[in-house]
Amino acid sequence: MDEARAIVIGGGVAGASIAYHLTELGWNDVLLVDRRELTSGSTFHSAGLVGQLRSSVTLTRMMMYGVELYRRLAEETGVDPAWHEVGSLRLASSKERIEELRRLAGWGQTFGLPLEIVSTDRALELWPLFDPEGVEGAAYLPTDGYVDPNGLTSALAEGAKRRGATIWTNARVTGIDVDRGRVAGVRFEDRDPVRTDVVVNAGGMYANQLGRLAGVEVPVVPFAHQYLLTKPIEGVRPEFPTMRDPDRLVYFRQEAGGGLVVGGYERNPAPWSWQDGPPDDFNNTLLPDDWDRFEPLANGAFSLVPDLQKAEVVRMINGPEAFTPDGEFVLGESDVRGFFVAAGFCAHGIAGAGGVGKVMAEWIAEGEPELDVWKMDIRRFGRHYASRRYALARAYEVYATYYDIHYPNEERQAGRPLKMAPTYGRLSDLGAEFGEKSGWERPNWFGSNEDERYEELRPRGWAGRHWSTAIAAEHLATRERAGLFDESSFAKIEVEGTGACAFLQRLCANDVDRVVGTIVYTQMLNRRGGIEADVTVTRLSEDLFRIVTGTAFGNHDLGWMRKHLDPDERVRLRDVTGALACLGLWGPKAREVLGSVTDADLSNEAFPYMTAKEIAAGDAPCLAARVTYVGELGWELYPSVELAVSLWDALVEAGHPHGLVPAGYRAIDSLRLEKGYRAWGSDITPEDTPLEAGLGFAIAAGKEFVGRDAIERLRAEGIRRRLRTLVLSDPRAMCLSNEPVFSDGEVVARVTSGGIGYALGTSLALAYLPVALAVSGTPLSVDLFGERVPAVVGDDPLYDPKGERIRG
Numbered sequence: 001m002d003e004a005r006a007i008v009i010g011g012g013v014a015g016a017s018i019a020y021h022l023t024e025l026g027w028n029d030v031l032l033v034d035r036r037e038l039t040s041g042s043t044f045h046s047a048g049l050v051g052q053l054r055s056s057v058t059l060t061r062m063m064m065y066g067v068e069l070y071r072r073l074a075e076e077t078g079v080d081p082a083w084h085e086v087g088s089l090r091l092a093s094s095k096e097r098i099e100e101l102r103r104l105a106g107w108g109q110t111f112g113l114p115l116e117i118v119s120t121d122r123a124l125e126l127w128p129l130f131d132p133e134g135v136e137g138a139a140y141l142p143t144d145g146y147v148d149p150n151g152l153t154s155a156l157a158e159g160a161k162r163r164g165a166t167i168w169t170n171a172r173v174t175g176i177d178v179d180r181g182r183v184a185g186v187r188f189e190d191r192d193p194v195r196t197d198v199v200v201n202a203g204g205m206y207a208n209q210l211g212r213l214a215g216v217e218v219p220v221v222p223f224a225h226q227y228l229l230t231k232p233i234e235g236v237r238p239e240f241p242t243m244r245d246p247d248r249l250v251y252f253r254q255e256a257g258g259g260l261v262v263g264g265y266e267r268n269p270a271p272w273s274w275q276d277g278p279p280d281d282f283n284n285t286l287l288p289d290d291w292d293r294f295e296p297l298a299n300g301a302f303s304l305v306p307d308l309q310k311a312e313v314v315r316m317i318n319g320p321e322a323f324t325p326d327g328e329f330v331l332g333e334s335d336v337r338g339f340f341v342a343a344g345f346c347a348h349g350i351a352g353a354g355g356v357g358k359v360m361a362e363w364i365a366e367g368e369p370e371l372d373v374w375k376m377d378i379r380r381f382g383r384h385y386a387s388r389r390y391a392l393a394r395a396y397e398v399y400a401t402y403y404d405i406h407y408p409n410e411e412r413q414a415g416r417p418l419k420m421a422p423t424y425g426r427l428s429d430l431g432a433e434f435g436e437k438s439g440w441e442r443p444n445w446f447g448s449n450e451d452e453r454y455e456e457l458r459p460r461g462w463a464g465r466h467w468s469t470a471i472a473a474e475h476l477a478t479r480e481r482a483g484l485f486d487e488s489s490f491a492k493i494e495v496e497g498t499g500a501c502a503f504l505q506r507l508c509a510n511d512v513d514r515v516v517g518t519i520v521y522t523q524m525l526n527r528r529g530g531i532e533a534d535v536t537v538t539r540l541s542e543d544l545f546r547i548v549t550g551t552a553f554g555n556h557d558l559g560w561m562r563k564h565l566d567p568d569e570r571v572r573l574r575d576v577t578g579a580l581a582c583l584g585l586w587g588p589k590a591r592e593v594l595g596s597v598t599d600a601d602l603s604n605e606a607f608p609y610m611t612a613k614e615i616a617a618g619d620a621p622c623l624a625a626r627v628t629y630v631g632e633l634g635w636e637l638y639p640s641v642e643l644a645v646s647l648w649d650a651l652v653e654a655g656h657p658h659g660l661v662p663a664g665y666r667a668i669d670s671l672r673l674e675k676g677y678r679a680w681g682s683d684i685t686p687e688d689t690p691l692e693a694g695l696g697f698a699i700a701a702g703k704e705f706v707g708r709d710a711i712e713r714l715r716a717e718g719i720r721r722r723l724r725t726l727v728l729s730d731p732r733a734m735c736l737s738n739e740p741v742f743s744d745g746e747v748v749a750r751v752t753s754g755g756i757g758y759a760l761g762t763s764l765a766l767a768y769l770p771v772a773l774a775v776s777g778t779p780l781s782v783d784l785f786g787e788r789v790p791a792v793v794g795d796d797p798l799y800d801p802k803g804e805r806i807r808g
């Protein structure tokens with residue numbers, strides 16, 4: 001064999017599933033290779049629990065697909081993966097935990113996950129051996145279960161083989177050929193090379209080493225993960241659901257013969273071979289038992305299941321597994337075209353394998369997956385993850401706090417501060433409460449703006465935890481006077497060359513071929529019409545465009561553009577994020593403030609909305625762009641970094657007589673929501689089209705672009721759902737996203753984002769409603785922690801509907 005359509009490296013559960021799903025899509029000529037036997041990496045020592053409820057909707061849907069697949073594999077392939085659909089219990093041993101479960105049960109309803117909250121007594125009927133003391137209740141999911149990891153991998157491999165896949169074991173990959181940024185082939189230790197256009201790195205904890213063969217950094221970090229197996233315990237029955245008690249950091253499942261498997265996530269995790277990856281001969285191997293590290297888990301398990309104390313331990317399993325810096329999988333195409341990655345399953349690879357295989361196969365065969373996989377997309381990791389130390393610090397924190405309740409807007413601490421805007425010192429002096437995004441330190445709000453008068457606006461419950469009166473103060477000051485925002489972390493990409501205009505015209509749904517100095521708001525769509533990027537494009541000269549996108553989306557958007565760039569096109573793409581600062585100045589007083597530090601004519605006639613010009617503000621030459629994401633008159637100012645502090649000082653001083661305040665990202669979020677502006681990644685995703693999202697105005701007529709056919713089709717057929725703003729009856733009941741929306745007792749939608757509109761004095765949420773309900777005034781309700789809060793469909797947008805303020 002000297003050529004294959006795709007080569008999947010790694011014969012663990014993930015690689016086998018990708019081969020299975022690729023062949024299902026008709027890619028029969030697939031080669032699956034492993035340096036030893038199938039399952040000889042992390043897969044063979046897995047505990048095999050399959051839990052579907054995860055941190056994101058997409059991941060949960062992937063897990064749900066996995067269960068469907070595991071149910072039918074035995075019949076389909078003749079190999080039995082020993083799927084046991086025993087259900088699962090997630091205990092709540094604190095009041096906060098039961099709140100968390102209620103919240104999860106709420107969003108489970110939005111996509112048909114049969115999760116129910118049960119009493120402690122009902123949980124005891126299902127699992128009679130736990131001590132109910134302190135247990136407040138549980139979440140019960142009858143379709144969870146466990147599977148034999150080896151059986152599952154064999155069944156998937158068999159399915160792939162039956163459809164034509166070739167499997168090589170003892171085939172160690174030693175090189176990956178890359179030609180002009182594209183994968184060209186794979187080299188082996190003891191075999192001839194094989195040519196291919198598609199390579200999938202399904203190397204588990206070895207994925208970083210494998211990635212480096214192609215020059216791709218895969219930020220997985222191996223950690224040792226342990227569980228123990230006991231001899232039979234009286235009363236343990238085969239039909240016991242799996243059980244987790246996050247407050248005691250432990251999980252359980254029944255082991256054949258009546259024993260228990262007991263594992264968990266310790267607070268002092270053990271990274272292993274994190275710098276260079278596992279040794280060359282590390283296959284079919286376990287690490288030595290680490291009883292000291294297991295002790296806190298054992299204590300938690302003993303206190304919950306007292307009979308365990310008398311049980312005899314058969315053995316401890318201590319095996320390494322790939323974790324990631326944010327606890328989510330690493331999937332997708334890398335910067336090297338045709339080089340895909342599917343790794344970093346954070347001890348959920350068995351549960352995730354079905355969905356991972358499906359998503360990856362679609363991505364490879366069809367160009368993009370059907371689901372919105374942004375949270376798992378390899379492009380979410382910036383270049384700073386090339387630091388293994390940083391990747392380790394981030395992954396360590398995630399592992400150590402795995403079972404904690406993560407309240408909304410909680411900020412991670414590890415590896416900070418990393419990227420700082422030039423104004424960082426100034427912002428700190430003003431009492432900035434920093435949050436972190438993609439390594440950037442960004443002010444969430446300023447302590448100097450705290451104002452007790454707004455305490456009465458504090459959202460109730462969880463939403464009020466990471467909140468400050470300063471958010472309301474900054475929001476209102478921007479509406480009434482002016483706010484100054486440091487947005488230097490915004491990703492900025494330059495597209496340059498004689499082919500730049502034609503290239504962007506092909507990718508953008510809006511028309512960007514406009515006179516120099518025009519700013520265009522546009523989406524880039526996939527072939528299904530889904531929104532892959534949501535950006536502004538400013539034409540700086542005939543052949544130079546600057547794209548501005550969200551802090552976290554630079555890599556993603558750049559990747560999307562690179563993927564569509566023909567090598568012969570005369571276009572250069574450059575990330576200039578670090579070279580330019582960005583200060584946003586907005587509010588009714590913005591013109592007066594800026595006008596007092598510049599000679600430029602800022603009048604509407606000379607400087608209309610959605611245009612940009614080079615000006616000098618204070619002593620800083622900068623590009624001034626008249627755009628807004630907060631719905632007020634104002635400008636984004638882009639000086640080069642060394643001038644940012646000088647510009648900041650000039651604006652603060654000039655703003656003083658006008659009541660200007662420094663303002664942070666939490667105010668941006670509430671301001672944009674009030675104005676009905678959408679956020680990519682939550683309100684608009686690759687699964688949503690601009691027509692459904694109410695962004696049809698940003699689609700140019702009579703122009704070809706990627707996704708146009710799908711949009712035309714949808715226009716002809718008519719949309720079935722539409723993104724609308726809901727106004728909740730209680731201004732302090734704040735949606736945190738993913739809450740179910742009800743009409744007449746039926747779930748009809750899911751909240752995509754929520755917040756308080758401080759100027760309107762209301763609680764707002766965005767949700768895709770069936771068109772029949774997407775009518776202003778329609779009464780609905782939203783489930784917040786099990787409580788139904790009445791809501792009504794609002795006019796869109798609620799704030800400044802005619803856009804008079806931004807054009808004023």
Ligand SMILES: Cc1cc2nc3c(=O)[nH]c(=O)nc-3n(C[C@H](O)[C@H](O)[C@H](O)COP(=O)(O)OP(=O)(O)OC[C@H]3O[C@@H](n4cnc5c(N)ncnc54)[C@H](O)[C@@H]3O)c2cc1C
Binds near residue numbers: 050
């Ligand atoms: C103790 C423990 C308990 C766990 N319990 C659960 C659980 O209950 N539920 C759950 O869902 N998950 C669990 N997991 C996680 C699960 O086991 C993993 O997520 C999953 O097995 C990872 O599969 P993989 O295919 O990505 O990696 P692996 O199984 O590690 O496969 C990667 C393969 O790549 C091959 N490879 C590497 N380099 C090369 C090369 N150069 N050339 C050729 N081949 C190469 C390796 O030989 C290896 O076989 C657990 C993990 C551990 C450690």
